[in-house]
Amino acid sequence: MERINSSGLIHDMEEVPATEVSESQLELAHPASFIQEIVNSEPEDGLTKVEADTFMSPGSLRAARLAAGANASATESVLSGKNQRAFCAIRPPGHHAEIAQAMGFCLFNNVAIAAETALQHKDINRVAILDFDVHHCNGTVDIFKDRDEVLVCSSFQEDFYPYRYLEFTNEHIINTPLAAGSTGSAFRKKVERDWVPALLSHKPDFIFISAGFDAHRDDPLGQLSLLEEDYIWVTRLIVDIANDLSRGQLVSTLEGGYDLAALANCVEAHVQVLVDG
Numbered sequence: 001m002e003r004i005n006s007s008g009l010i011h012d013m014e015e016v017p018a019t020e021v022s023e024s025q026l027e028l029a030h031p032a033s034f035i036q037e038i039v040n041s042e043p044e045d046g047l048t049k050v051e052a053d054t055f056m057s058p059g060s061l062r063a064a065r066l067a068a069g070a071n072a073s074a075t076e077s078v079l080s081g082k083n084q085r086a087f088c089a090i091r092p093p094g095h096h097a098e099i100a101q102a103m104g105f106c107l108f109n110n111v112a113i114a115a116e117t118a119l120q121h122k123d124i125n126r127v128a129i130l131d132f133d134v135h136h137c138n139g140t141v142d143i144f145k146d147r148d149e150v151l152v153c154s155s156f157q158e159d160f161y162p163y164r165y166l167e168f169t170n171e172h173i174i175n176t177p178l179a180a181g182s183t184g185s186a187f188r189k190k191v192e193r194d195w196v197p198a199l200l201s202h203k204p205d206f207i208f209i210s211a212g213f214d215a216h217r218d219d220p221l222g223q224l225s226l227l228e229e230d231y232i233w234v235t236r237l238i239v240d241i242a243n244d245l246s247r248g249q250l251v252s253t254l255e256g257g258y259d260l261a262a263l264a265n266c267v268e269a270h271v272q273v274l275v276d277g
């Protein structure tokens with residue numbers, strides 16, 4: 001947020017404070033029993049371990065509700081025609097959260113709630129979720145694995161966390177693995193090879209981006225070597241496709257990204273392309 005504010009980009013956007021997601025919006029992606037389990041897991045002080053990599057402290061539940069709520073309201077804003085594109089500057093991320101399993105820092109699947117919100121609208125019959133985080137979006141795949149109206153394309157570092165849903169063969173689930181050490185040229189070639197034909201064939205009415213920036217060269221968790229220019233390239237590609245197929249309707253939400261300097265650079269570059277349209 002410091003970078004978006006200091007870059008001047010904020011003057012070209014409408015800044016909307018996040019509001020907490022409603023129960024009915026959460027239940028579009030997760031069963032009530034799981035939501036209750038997460039609610040019950042928040043400690044009064046200290047930390048509780050929800051699973052191997054995922055902890056909650058006081059305030060975690062509100063943060064997760066705001067993150068999911070930002071996605072739902074950004075989607076509603078685009079559906080209403082008030083805005084054409086939106087970026088959700090949120091944490092915690094969401095794409096590892098499965099139907100009934102918190103995982104990998106994710107409590108609720110933000111992008112899935114956004115996609116489900118869009119699919120409630122009478123004019124939205126097909127959507128696409130494009131995920132360029134360094135980690136595979138196992139949670140998003142879990143939620144939409146039997147729903148062919150939702151195209152899910154995920155690029156990720158091969159043989160890397162979370163080691164789930166990698167052999168999935170449904171046509172609407174496009175897995176794009178990249179060997180450790182891959183640079184932007186390999187990423188671009190594979191996105192053009194795998195994602196573009198899938199998008200042209202799916203013809204989504206609305207496109208979502210799970211925008212993780214942990215495939216950046218400087219990220220401490222991943223071993224891919226993308227640079228700001230690669231994120232500009234992929235964002236430009238997606239905005240152009242949204243303009244051609246989806247009346248420009250696009251919501252991007254933050255996923256991973258753990259080198260704060262690289263994260264700020266990448267978010268600024270990504271949001272600049274979203275502003276340019």
Ligand SMILES: [Zn+2]
Pocket residue numbers: 133134135212214255256257
């Ligand atoms: Zn990640």
